[in-house]
Amino acid sequence: xxxxxxxxxxxxxxxxxxxxxxxxxxxxxxxxxxxxxxxxxxxxxxxxxxxxxxxxxxxxxxxxxxxxxxxxxxxxxxxxxxxxxxxxxxxxxxxxxxxxxxxxxxxxxxxxxxxxxxxxxxxxxxxxxxxxxxxxxxxxxxxxxxxxxxxxxxxxxxxxxxxxxxxxxxxxxxxxxxxxxxxxxxxxxxxxxxxxxxxxxxxxxxxxxx
Numbered sequence: 001x002x003x004x005x006x007x008x009x010x011x012x013x014x015x016x017x018x019x020x021x022x023x024x025x026x027x028x029x030x031x032x033x034x035x036x037x038x039x040x041x042x043x044x045x046x047x048x049x050x051x052x053x054x055x056x057x058x059x060x061x062x063x064x065x066x067x068x069x070x071x072x073x074x075x076x077x078x079x080x081x082x083x084x085x086x087x088x089x090x091x092x093x094x095x096x097x098x099x100x101x102x103x104x105x106x107x108x109x110x111x112x113x114x115x116x117x118x119x120x121x122x123x124x125x126x127x128x129x130x131x132x133x134x135x136x137x138x139x140x141x142x143x144x145x146x147x148x149x150x151x152x153x154x155x156x157x158x159x160x161x162x163x164x165x166x167x168x169x170x171x172x173x174x175x176x177x178x179x180x181x182x183x184x185x186x187x188x189x190x191x192x193x194x195x196x197x198x199x200x201x202x203x204x205x206x207x208x209x210x
Contacts, residue, residue: 006045010053011035017045021207033107057105074199079103082130083144083195085205086122095119095172097126099133100205102144108133116169121176123150124159126205128179131188139190146195146203154192157183 007018012027012034028034035053039045048056079102086097096112109129112122127150130143145151153159159180165173195203 005038005040006042007036007038008045008049008056009034009036010049015049017042017049029110035105054104071199074196077102077144077195077200078142078193081142081144081193082108082134082139083203083205084123084126084130085146085203085207086119086126086150087207088117088119088122089113093117095122096207097122097129098205098207099126099130102204105204114169114172114175116163116166117172118161118163120147120149120153121159121161121163121172123147124153125175125179127151127154127192128182131186131190131192132182134190135186135188142191142193144193144195144203146197148194151192151194154183 004019005021007021007024009015009018009024009027012031014027018024018027024036024038028036035057037048037053037056039048081102082099083102084097084099086095088095092113093116094113095117096110096114098110099108100106101108111125111129114122123145124147127143127145131154133139134141134143149160157180159176161176163169197203
């Protein structure tokens with residue numbers, strides 16, 4: 001059974017502390033520049049909500065499980081960057097993805113949900129969406145993803161998914177085909193980097209549902 005989480009919304013349709021992701025999502029989905037974060041206890045959420053979001057956004061309550069020597073080799077993430085992540089709803093099978101500025105977690109885009117997808121597919125779509133956004137706006141920032149598979153798919157310009165097409169996920173496969181086509185027709189200067197979760201904590205674009 002998943003551990004219960006508490007969700008603080010500093011900027012959304014309604015602000016406050018919410019006890020489920022669905023309640024939190026109602027306040028932030030489609031809202032311009034939402035600010036929110038999950039916390040493990042009600043007490044920590046109450047403390048966070050009583051303070052400015054800047055004291056918590058971009059900061060992870062996380063203890064790295066790597067030795068100090070390894071951490072030094074990995075270094076720190078590049079704050080001036082874009083982070084992307086995908087999410088899979090275990091109860092519905094729906095998937096979605098989003099991209100944020102790493103430094104302050106400001107939302108750049110959020111797409112979905114799509115029916116009957118996989119994490120790898122939306123992780124891949126998140127990277128391609130970020131690349132297209134950067135090209136359109138002449139942005140050369142690096143892009144972080146915590147998915148090795150998605151990074152590899154982008155490198156080879158091919159989503160190597162084993163997911164079968166169905167009537168329910170037809171729209172997702174249409175988006176996937178457009179993403180592959182974009183990669184085949186476009187060059188980009190942006191570096192695509194692996195987000196080192198064991199060293200840095202959760203990806204800043206994480207949906208906070210773990």
